[in-house]
Amino acid sequence: MDISEEIINRLKNGGVDFFTTYPCAKIQRLYNLIHNQFLSIGVTKEEEGVGICAGASLAGARSAMLVQSTGFGNMINALCSLTITYKLPLLILASWRGVYQEKIPAQIPLGESLPALFKAIGYPYQTVKNRNDLPKITTAINKAYQESALQILLLSPQLWGEIQPIKNSTEPTPHRSSKSLLDLPPLAPGLLTRFEILKAIIQFLDKKLIIGNIGFPSRELYLLHHQATNFYMLGSLGLVSSIGLGVALQSSRQVVVIDGDGSLLSNLGSLATIAQSAPKNLTILAIDNGVHGSTGNQKTPTSTCVDLAETAHGLGIRHVFRGSTPEEIQTILANLNGGPNFVHIPTQPGNAHVPTIPLTPLEIKEIFVQAVQST
Numbered sequence: 001m002d003i004s005e006e007i008i009n010r011l012k013n014g015g016v017d018f019f020t021t022y023p024c025a026k027i028q029r030l031y032n033l034i035h036n037q038f039l040s041i042g043v044t045k046e047e048e049g050v051g052i053c054a055g056a057s058l059a060g061a062r063s064a065m066l067v068q069s070t071g072f073g074n075m076i077n078a079l080c081s082l083t084i085t086y087k088l089p090l091l092i093l094a095s096w097r098g099v100y101q102e103k104i105p106a107q108i109p110l111g112e113s114l115p116a117l118f119k120a121i122g123y124p125y126q127t128v129k130n131r132n133d134l135p136k137i138t139t140a141i142n143k144a145y146q147e148s149a150l151q152i153l154l155l156s157p158q159l160w161g162e163i164q165p166i167k168n169s170t171e172p173t174p175h176r177s178s179k180s181l182l183d184l185p186p187l188a189p190g191l192l193t194r195f196e197i198l199k200a201i202i203q204f205l206d207k208k209l210i211i212g213n214i215g216f217p218s219r220e221l222y223l224l225h226h227q228a229t230n231f232y233m234l235g236s237l238g239l240v241s242s243i244g245l246g247v248a249l250q251s252s253r254q255v256v257v258i259d260g261d262g263s264l265l266s267n268l269g270s271l272a273t274i275a276q277s278a279p280k281n282l283t284i285l286a287i288d289n290g291v292h293g294s295t296g297n298q299k300t301p302t303s304t305c306v307d308l309a310e311t312a313h314g315l316g317i318r319h320v321f322r323g324s325t326p327e328e329i330q331t332i333l334a335n336l337n338g339g340p341n342f343v344h345i346p347t348q349p350g351n352a353h354v355p356t357i358p359l360t361p362l363e364i365k366e367i368f369v370q371a372v373q374s375t
């Protein structure tokens with residue numbers, strides 16, 4: 001029995017019966033097993049999961065969460081003012097990033113500080129680093145439900161041995177409705193991948209200020225068209241369009257954001273702010289593969305029921321377009337005039353085989369700042 005299965009057994013034996021989840025690349029197998037074996041709701045942001053678990057616990061569930069440890073950055077208030085204040089039971093299994101063979105520098109500041117942060121706030125936590133630590137999971141489950149308390153388990157990547165590679169999806173393109181309230185074209189029968197789309201629009205990106213989303217979008221952009229005017233995000237999930245807005249408000253140059261469905265759904269309010277501040281020089285390319293592609297293709301609600309173009313329009317953005325073939329997208333981009341623009345680009349799931357970006361965060365910043373501020 002592998003470690004993930006052992007954890008599942010402990011969760012089942014402990015009576016856990018309700019999960020909210022948000023993905024991390026390091027726990028793909030555990031994520032899939034939990035979704036197959038428990039009533040599980042994939043949420044749009046970790047904080048939302050705290051609310052849903054609170055509600056489920058009030059109605060009698062034995063609630064738990066599976067998240068990445070960065071999620072504590074957006075859960076702290078809800079955990080303090082809801083879970084702890086009302087003394088609700090909640091077990092959190094968190095993939096602990098930033099502490100063991102971490103390749104992404106943006107994971108380190110929060111990951112390393114979590115134990116001190118938990119001690120300061122008074123969150124009960126335990127670290128799980130190897131098979132011998134697995135009984136801590138059972139202890140935490142019992143405490144959570146017997147004492148009606150928060151219990152956190154930080155699962156070190158050390159636990160999984162070999163780092164799990166991100167598998168490309170073997171599933172067919174998610175079903176999407178092509179009916180739209182807006183006058184938008186239907187989807188092409190065979191969608192392209194993010195990489196193929198980026199390749200087809202490289203000319204449009206040339207010399208513009210480009211803000212690349214966390215994970216594979218930035219890595220693919222770096223490989224296809226590294227230029228001094230590219231800013232690559234390494235963390236701060238959900239903020240790519242907000243960073244783009246800040247740049248667009250301070251620069252007269254054209255700013256292009258490469259956003260994703262999972263990221264947009266985690267911060268939909270940012271589109272309302274963009275609509276209200278209305279920078280003419282901002283274009284958002286919403287690359288919608290229907291999944292969290294950078295963490296292993298866990299489905300997002302755009303694969304079933306959410307239409308991002310209608311959403312952007314409903315949040316106040318008036319220049320909304322949709323294209324799924326290179327020709328359609330190229331025509332849209334060639335004819336943009338005056339933003340903010342929101343270009344919805346439905347794609348197939350799948351990441352290109354691209355290395356990580358060989359620049360430090362400070363190099364990324366300095367190269368970009370120099371390019372933006374020198375013109």
Ligand SMILES: Cc1ncc(C[n+]2csc(CCOP(=O)(O)OP(=O)(O)O)c2C)c(N)n1
Pocket residue numbers: 022023024025068070071194213214215216217235236237259260261262263264289291292293294295300
């Ligand atoms: C707060 C937080 N939770 C989880 C993650 C892990 N994570 C990194 S990228 C990503 C998926 C982004 O998905 P999407 O915006 O759809 O882009 P795609 O990778 O599919 O292009 C997730 C969940 C994170 N970095 N930060």
